[in-house]
Amino acid sequence: MIFLVCLIMPLLDLSESSSKPSDDEQKIFQYIDHHQDIFVQNLSDWVAVESDSIQPHLRGNITEIVKIAADSLRALGATVELRNVSAQDEPYVQNLSLPPVILAELGNDTEKPTVCFYGHLDVMPAKKEDGWKTDPYRLTEVDGKLYGRGTTDNKGPVLAWINAVRTFIALNMTLPVNIKFLLEGMEEAGSLGLEDLLKEENKIFFSNVTYIVISDNIWLSNEKPALTYGTRGNAGFFVEVECCKKDLHSGSFGGIIHEAMSDLVALLDSLVDSSGRILIPGIYEDVANITDEEMKLYAPIDFNFDEHKMNIGVKEFLYKTKDDILLNMWRNPSLSIHGIEGAFSEPGIKTVIPSKVIGKFSIRQVPNMNLPTVESQVKEHLNNVFSKRNSPNKLTVSMQVGAMPWIANVKDLQYEAARRAIKTVFQQDPDMIRDGSTIPVAKMFEDITKKSIMMFPIGAADDGEHSQNEKINRLSYINGTKVFASFLLEISKLHGASKLMTAT
CATH class of the missing domain: 3.30.70.360 (Alpha-Beta Plaits)
Incomplete structure (x- = not known):
């Protein structure tokens, strides 16, 4: 028994991890690099669908993008269900139908953890005359930046997850986890109907889910990756x-x-x-009073005052120190x-x-x-x-x-797995950040499913989500695909080691 514990303990050492890609990761990364133009074209096809959930007359476009995403998941071999949710009353349109929600699953090995990814396929309104330099519904690449509505919020990250799974399958590599997708088309309009669906599926679709990942926000920096562990209400x-x-x-x-x-x-x-x-x-x-442990997370954060002011277009902040700005932006x-x-x-x-x-x-x-x-x-x-x-x-x-606000435990295994994946792909540790905005689905998922929730962004701080000239960097999109694939390998290893440790 002691010998077995000695073998397991190094696997659970959360203080250090190798940043050198494994043989499997090298194969995966090479495949992603060689197929990145195809991945970008897929994003272009998705951006071309004006899936604006705010304007009722465009509701059919959301149903269209839902069907496109469902076909992409079926191509992976996933079992896909399109679930209808309750109708929506609009001021001038009675009983306006809501687009279906995608429930998809791939793999049912009881020995593996199950990771559920949540994302959304709808976008905020956008018109060229609003101040866009390019057509918001025609993906345009300029200096490595992919401009278009929904590129970073949230079509790019959703496709990065699909691309990561596609890579395992293309290489005939066994998926290290069971994976589920829940994709909706009404997030920008308040995720209408989602809460009732989660309650209905809590003991069915979510019964074997171990971890839930949301990739629907951005980094604090233009270049340094981050993991998000809290949002304001x-x-x-x-x-x-x-x-x-x-x-x-x-x-x-x-x-x-x-x-x-x-x-x-x-x-x-x-x-x-x-x-x-x-x-x-x-x-x-x-x-809530801030703790010493929480303040320690702020110290390594690389906050560039000038970069942040340029991103948002202001001359000065209300505060002069990094800690004061971060505390008042998040805490x-x-x-x-x-x-x-x-x-x-x-x-x-x-x-x-x-x-x-x-x-x-x-x-x-x-x-x-x-x-x-x-x-x-x-x-x-x-x-x-x-x-x-x-x-x-x-x-x-x-x-x-x-x-309501949401806060996660940064010591959860999936946060450690994500840190390791980021270190492997980006060769640096991520900033551990909060998000000053509100992402209600995080708290909704946590309250209903009682599962571990993590926010895992891949977009840069200057991506301009909800703004004119929204973009995602090609490098962020491709490296995001790599880091999601690496995460699936890492969470499989850590989860397996944790189960062995518990058994001993």
Whole structure:
């Protein structure tokens, strides 16, 4: 027994790992390099489908890309099921059908771990006239950058996973794990119908799943790879002020009534100060205390101030040190004001007093903050500010969006497997990062399946997800395919060693 444990222990040594590719990895990497133009052409074919889930009239395009992805998985030998989900009610379209969700599986060896990859096939709206330098639905390569809507969010990463599995099969190599795919087409519109499907399939499709991987975010750097272990939540609010039943002429009535816009501007101004600190009483009380172990993860992160400012197009940040920026981007709550509905926003001036205006803002909340508590704090604060204005206008505050933060255990085996794969492919250790945005599916999967979740990005910080001129670097796409293939080998080894260790 002691001898067996001595054999197993080196396999579970998580402090050091070789960065030299194994013989199998060398074959895999060579195949991927030699077939990269085919992989890029596949991405071009996917980008050409305008699978915009926001606009109802394009819903058929999502069904088209779902069928294309399903055919790609069937070509691997996977069993593929297209699951219908409940219909969606739109303001002007009743019972609009939702695209089917792909449930695919390849392999059922009970001795192997099962890795489930989640991704989405829909994209945000994009038009050339929005400021794109190229046609957003025609993949264009410039200086090694592959431009097109969905290249990094999320068609490129989805295809990189499929390409990784395809490589094993093309080389007649046994897949080291069982693999499942769950691909949807409504993520950008809130993953409509997905939660109910997960609950239905929790004891069926997910019954033998060991690890769940999501590749739907980006690195912190333009060049250095990263693994993501946490995201912030999101509480979105509407603040509605109504002063009269119809718009009024500002010359006839300005100066004699309490204007809704004046009240709203005062309310929005009371939410956050010029240093970014939220002014709502009690909002910071439930924020989880940072630990020494957590702070140690920040030290090796290579944060380039100039690169980050250039990527987002600002002159200065609110903070001067790396730790302060990262803490306030990932670890502390933030409040952003997004817009005002009901006010005139076209070019020129319209001299009317709007009868009703709606301000929109959100709070990105972090671990230990409670959504009902945040909602109560916001409403109490805004009602207090409004009462001091002595306005007769009608105030309505409502929380329209509520998504919880997510945090993972960076010591999970799949994080170690991903670190090793990254070290092999990129010859450097990844940054361990959080994401300041909200990716609700991570928390959704965790809460429903109770499985280990990991976020494994391959896109660079300057990829411009949701923005004009979205791109993925060819190198990121190809190396992403390599690193996913290497990960499957690494998780197989670590999982097997862990099972032996447990058995002893």
